[in-house]
Amino acid sequence: MNIGDAAKATGLSPKTIRYYEGIQLVVADRAQNGYRHYSEAHIHKLRFIQRARRLGFSIDVCRALLSLYEDPNRASAEVKSIARKHLREIEAKIVELQNLQGTLSHLIDHCAGDGRPDCPIMDNLSAESSALARDDRKLH
Amino acid sequence: MNIGDAAKATGLSPKTIRYYEGIQLVVADRAQNGYRHYSEAHIHKLRFIQRARRLGFSIDVCRALLSLYEDPNRASAEVKSIARKHLREIEAKIVELQNLQGTLSHLIDHCAGDGRPDCPIMDNLSAESSALARDDRKLH
DNA sequence: CCTTGACCTTACTGTAACTGGAAGCCTTAT
DNA sequence: ATAAGGCTTCCAGTTACAGTAAGGTCAAGG
Incomplete structure (x- = not known):
C-alpha cells in the first residue's frame, strides 16, 4: 500500500x-x-x-x-487513568467556555445592535463603569 | 510609564x-x-x-x-455581529467537547481499571467490534 | 567611582499539529 | 514522447505568545 x-x-x-x-x-x-x-x-x-x-x-x-x-x-487501569485525565481537561474546558458563553450572550442581549455607537459590549471591554459592567460582575 | x-x-x-x-x-x-x-x-x-x-x-x-x-x-450593530459570531463559535466548541465528554465518560465507566489488559477504551480505539464499540455508535 | 541589581532592548528559538507550496523523481497511459 | 497523477524532500506559515541570550540603562549604596 x-x-x-x-x-x-x-x-x-x-x-x-x-x-x-x-x-x-x-x-x-x-x-x-x-x-x-x-x-x-x-x-x-x-x-x-x-x-x-x-x-x-x-x-x-x-x-x-x-x-x-x-x-x-x-493494565487497563493505566488506560483508564489517561482517559480520565483527558476527560477532566475536557470538562474544565467546557466550564471555561460556558462562562464565556454566559458573559457574551448576556452582553449581546443588551446591545441594541443598531446604527448608534452606544454599546454595552464595548462598555464592558473598555470597563467604563456601567449598568452592564456591574451586571457582568454578578455573572461570576 | x-x-x-x-x-x-x-x-x-x-x-x-x-x-x-x-x-x-x-x-x-x-x-x-x-x-x-x-x-x-x-x-x-x-x-x-x-x-x-x-x-x-x-x-x-x-x-x-x-x-x-x-x-x-x-454602529453597535457591527460590534454585536462580531460578538455573535464569536458566541456561535464558542457554542459549537462546547457541543463538540460535550460529545467527546459523553463518549469518553461512557468508555471510562465501562473500563474495569484493574491489572488486566482488557479495556473497552482500547477496544474502541482499535475499533474491534465489541459491545462497547456498538454502544458508542448509539451515542451519535 | 564602581558595582550591583533591576530594569530595558533586540533577536532567535520553540510551542501543537499540522497544511500549503515548490522543485523534482517515478509510473502509467495514450 | 508526453501528459497526468502520485510520490519524494524541504521550507514556510499558522496562533499567541514564552524562554533565553547578549547586551544597554538607571538608581542606590559603599
Missing part, C-alpha cells in the same frame, strides 16, 4: 501520515523506488491514532496509548 | 505587550534611551485588548474591535 491508499484506508491525509513518520509515531517501510509502503499493521496503528486524535488526545498521549495498545501485559 | 508598569497596569506581561507592538496592535512611544513609553491612552487600549482576549476574541478580531472602539461613528 502506498501512502495515498493508506490515507484513504485511515481517514488521514498523506501529509499527516508523513508528519507522523517525521515524529517517529508510525514509520513506514520503503520500496525500492523510495515510496513508503504500509502493511496492515501500519494501517491498524494509523487508524488507532486517528480515532484517539478524534477523541481529542494529544499526539504525546496517543504515543503512550499506542504503546499500551501494543503491550499485551498492559 | 515604562513597559513594566504598563504590564502591571494592564495585567499583560511585558513580553505580550512587546508582541502586540511587533504586530502593530499597540505601538508605544520611545524615550531617548530607547525605552518604550506608555500614556494613559496606550494603557486603555492595552486593557481593552486584554479584556477582549479574556473573552476569547482572536488577535485579529481584537484589532477590529479596537478600531471600532476608537471610531465615534461606529
Whole structure:
C-alpha cells in the first residue's frame, strides 16, 4: 500500500501520515523506488491514532496509548487513568467556555445592535463603569 | 510609564505587550534611551485588548474591535455581529467537547481499571467490534 | 567611582499539529 | 514522447505568545 491508499484506508491525509513518520509515531517501510509502503499493521496503528486524535488526545498521549495498545501485559487501569485525565481537561474546558458563553450572550442581549455607537459590549471591554459592567460582575 | 508598569497596569506581561507592538496592535512611544513609553491612552487600549482576549476574541478580531472602539461613528450593530459570531463559535466548541465528554465518560465507566489488559477504551480505539464499540455508535 | 541589581532592548528559538507550496523523481497511459 | 497523477524532500506559515541570550540603562549604596 502506498501512502495515498493508506490515507484513504485511515481517514488521514498523506501529509499527516508523513508528519507522523517525521515524529517517529508510525514509520513506514520503503520500496525500492523510495515510496513508503504500509502493511496492515501500519494501517491498524494509523487508524488507532486517528480515532484517539478524534477523541481529542494529544499526539504525546496517543504515543503512550499506542504503546499500551501494543503491550499485551498492559493494565487497563493505566488506560483508564489517561482517559480520565483527558476527560477532566475536557470538562474544565467546557466550564471555561460556558462562562464565556454566559458573559457574551448576556452582553449581546443588551446591545441594541443598531446604527448608534452606544454599546454595552464595548462598555464592558473598555470597563467604563456601567449598568452592564456591574451586571457582568454578578455573572461570576 | 515604562513597559513594566504598563504590564502591571494592564495585567499583560511585558513580553505580550512587546508582541502586540511587533504586530502593530499597540505601538508605544520611545524615550531617548530607547525605552518604550506608555500614556494613559496606550494603557486603555492595552486593557481593552486584554479584556477582549479574556473573552476569547482572536488577535485579529481584537484589532477590529479596537478600531471600532476608537471610531465615534461606529454602529453597535457591527460590534454585536462580531460578538455573535464569536458566541456561535464558542457554542459549537462546547457541543463538540460535550460529545467527546459523553463518549469518553461512557468508555471510562465501562473500563474495569484493574491489572488486566482488557479495556473497552482500547477496544474502541482499535475499533474491534465489541459491545462497547456498538454502544458508542448509539451515542451519535 | 564602581558595582550591583533591576530594569530595558533586540533577536532567535520553540510551542501543537499540522497544511500549503515548490522543485523534482517515478509510473502509467495514450 | 508526453501528459497526468502520485510520490519524494524541504521550507514556510499558522496562533499567541514564552524562554533565553547578549547586551544597554538607571538608581542606590559603599
